[in-house]
Amino acid sequence: MSSLPSLFQDQLNLAEHGFLKSVSEFAEREVAPHAENWERAEEIPRAAFQAAGEIGLLGVTVPKSLGGQGFGYVAYALAIRELSRHQAAFGIDIAAHNALATGHILNNGNAAQHARVFPKLANGTWLGAWALTEPEAGSDSGGVQTTAVEQADGSWEINGFKRYITLGRVADVLVIMAATGTTEKGRKEISAFLIDKSQIQPTRKVPTCGLRASETSEFKLVGARGELLGARGTGQQAALACLDKGRIGVAAVSLGLADAALAAASKHALNRKQFGKRLGDFQAIQFMLADSEVDVRASELLILQAAVLASKGVRHSIESSAAKLFASEAASRVCNRALQIHGGYGYTRDIPVERYWRDARLGEIGEGSSEVQRMVISRALLKDAEVMFEGAR
Numbered sequence: 115m116s117s118l119p120s121l122f123q124d125q126l127n128l129a130e131h132g133f134l135k136s137v138s139e140f141a142e143r144e145v146a147p148h149a150e151n152w153e154r155a156e157e158i159p160r161a162a163f164q165a166a167g168e169i170g171l172l173g174v175t176v177p178k179s180l181g182g183q184g185f186g187y188v189a190y191a192l193a194i195r196e197l198s199r200h201q202a203a204f205g206i207d208i209a210a211h212n213a214l215a216t217g218h219i220l221n222n223g224n225a226a227q228h229a230r231v232f233p234k235l236a237n238g239t240w241l242g243a244w245a246l247t248e249p250e251a252g253s254d255s256g257g258v259q260t261t262a263v264e265q266a267d268g269s270w271e272i273n274g275f276k277r278y279i280t281l282g283r284v285a286d287v288l289v290i291m292a293a294t295g296t297t298e299k300g301r302k303e304i305s306a307f308l309i310d311k312s313q314i315q316p317t318r319k320v321p322t323c324g325l326r327a328s329e330t331s332e333f334k335l336v337g338a339r340g341e342l343l344g345a346r347g348t349g350q351q352a353a354l355a356c357l358d359k360g361r362i363g364v365a366a367v368s369l370g371l372a373d374a375a376l377a378a379a380s381k382h383a384l385n386r387k388q389f390g391k392r393l394g395d396f397q398a399i400q401f402m403l404a405d406s407e408v409d410v411r412a413s414e415l416l417i418l419q420a421a422v423l424a425s426k427g428v429r430h431s432i433e434s435s436a437a438k439l440f441a442s443e444a445a446s447r448v449c450n451r452a453l454q455i456h457g458g459y460g461y462t463r464d465i466p467v468e469r470y471w472r473d474a475r476l477g478e479i480g481e482g483s484s485e486v487q488r489m490v491i492s493r494a495l496l497k498d499a500e501v502m503f504e505g506a507r
């Protein structure tokens with residue numbers, strides 16, 4: 115099985131190596147023993163997030179001056195991968211907190227807003243959630259129906275309903291995308307707002323197929339008060355920029371799941387005997403393992419490419435989309451093969467392989483479905499092709 119490739123190692127500095135070592139120990143000690151209980155309880159205790167914060171997992175890329183670690187996106191992706199090997203629900207929560215909520219505030223907040231949320235948001239004292247999705251706004255983020263209206267005192271009143279929001283009910287601060295008017299081109303003007311947890315009315319934790327311990331929430335906003343995050347009308351653009359980083363996190367969650375599933379499948383192929391031979395002696399099983407190994411290695415490289423560009427501050431929308439598209443679909447394939455290799459045992463809840471399989475499915479949906487990633491990639495490809503072939507017409 116692929117261990118940490120030297121290509122990844124080469125991208126890390128000494129401090130990042132130390133951080134990843136502590137993440138690995140944390141995952142073994144604080145996550146692995148509790149993963150099944152958290153899955154059954156459909157909840158991760160707040161103390162686990164606090165402990166994660168103490169080793170820097172809640173402010174991985176936040177600058178040191180604001181109380182974060184100031185690490186790059188390769189270290190970030192590897193940390194999320196490591197957590198997700200043990201529990202993807204924890205991995206996705208930590209990823210959403212870092213790349214979406216914290217990332218949005220970091221990139222668009224003013225000094226006063228930064229002073230209000232940091233270092234709490236980077237050290238585990240506070241959790242953040244990021245709310246774009248609504249019943250009418252899924253793949254089409256322009257469908258936002260939540261509205262925000264400026265008040266005489268300069269604050270904004272927000273009314274609407276948000277669904278499928280990771281950490282929604284437990285977050286201390288939330289980033290909310292809301293319609294604030296109409297643009298000159300007649301499109302909906304979308305702005306981002308920073309609100310406090312006291313401003314939401316939680317409706318429920320949504321029962322999900324996988325990632326059950328993750329807090330996937332719905333909530334209402336009724337006369338909620340918030341302040342603009344970034345300039346009016348820049349919310350949709352800022353949200354899409356956050357998703358470039360967010361998709362690296364989802365890809366890393368997928369990779370962690372694929373790692374766990376492939377390890378379990380390989381072990382079972384060595385231990386289980388049928389027809390007087392180990393399963394691993396049958397070519398049908400060997401080929402499934404080989405295909406899974408290639409899926410893992412290809413995912414690693416696509417994630418590395420996107421993460422290196424993100425760390426350099428270079429535009430990486432296509433690379434993030436490609437990494438997320440490939441790694442999420444690859445994880446579903448790897449988890450499906452792992453379940454098949456385990457036979458009936460794989461279908462039981464006695465071992466976590468069925469959990470990996472259910473958890474992996476979210477990667478193909480959240481933060482832009484596979485279809486949306488294909489739209490992002492093909493649009494860019496065709497735009498380039500138009501330029502390239504213009505002269506040939």
Ligand SMILES: Cc1cc2nc3c(=O)[nH]c(=O)nc-3n(C[C@H](O)[C@H](O)[C@H](O)COP(=O)(O)OP(=O)(O)OC[C@H]3O[C@@H](n4cnc5c(N)ncnc54)[C@H](O)[C@@H]3O)c2cc1C
Pocket residue numbers: 210244245246247251252253254277278279280281322325330476479480481482483484485486
């Ligand atoms: C566990 C979980 C956690 C989440 N966390 C968050 C969060 O923290 N914050 C947040 O804002 N959102 C979150 N989401 C929402 C998530 O990002 C959306 O579910 C996702 O973007 C898809 O939107 P949708 O569910 O409305 O599906 P829809 O947009 O209704 O899409 C349904 C299907 O139609 C396809 N489709 C749609 N449009 C097209 C098209 N033009 N061409 C081809 N196919 C198309 C889609 O690919 C999909 O297969 C979360 C969702 C889940 C399940």
